[in-house]
Amino acid sequence: MTPENGTDDTRSGRSLRAAVQVDVRYARAIALVAAAALMAAGLSGAQLAVRWLIIVDDLHVDFRNTGQVRTLLKAIAAGLIRDGDHVALYSTGPSSISVEWTRDRGAVDSVARQIAGNSLKVSDIVAITQGLTPTDEVGQRATLALSRVDEIMASVDPTIDRWIGDRWIGIIFISSGYVDRVPSLPRAGGRARIPIFAIDPRLLPGATVDRAGVNADRWNAYWAATRDSLRALSEQSGGFALAEGDDLAATLARIRDRVIG
Secondary structure, three states: OOHHHHHHHHHHHHHHHHHHHHHHHHHHHHHHHHHHHHHHHHHHHHOOOEEEEEEEOHHHOOHHHHHHHHHHHHHHHHHOOOOOOEEEEEEOOOOOOEEEEEOOOHHHHHHHOOOOOOOOOHHHHHHHHOOOOOOOHHHHHHHHHHHHHHHHHHHHHHHHHHHEOOEEEEEEEEOOOOOOOOOOOOOHHHOOOOOEEEEOHHHOOOOOOOOOOOOHHHHHHHHHHHHHHHHHHHHOOOOEEOOOOOOHHHHHHHHHHHHHO
């Protein structure tokens, strides 16, 4: 082998080693990019945690639909709240439920049995709103329930305000609605727009719809007013109300999609 050929071979070897080194560096760069992408995906998945505030307006739920509310809460715990989510649960009336933020969705199951509806009969509501009785218990109950909602929102405001921007938040409002007003939930921190999803227990399978002692016209007016109040409450917040005939499981899936979408 001549010196010239040796030099050429040396140069060829160096070129080959350089090419291999470039390939190795390139492969490492690809691996780092892939690792970063996987890490980002993992972080993104971790951020799918949602805060669920559940308010049961037991002052506006028929006692005979207590079973439907308890079943609904169990369905929410099983079908809406996921591992890693936070949940808080409160009632407006004598059920006196107060569960502060927890990751234990079993807490919803554990207090569900304490919930009991405590609304007036529809015949009494109609008589009061028609001025046929001297009391205004309908207005008083609505004021009491919505004042309690204001207190609940004030108590969770600081926590919710810290979460806005990096977590999803949704409010589940369980009630049969109001005949004399359209409720409005305050914005957390005075600025957050949190979607509210109203679920009327009267629309759940096997629920009691109390028409006793009320003629058709007054019943229709009562039904329309209460349903409209729940729709207005939900839609002004970017949420929606359970509609007649809606499947509950599909509705819960739709609620989660709306919150994290």
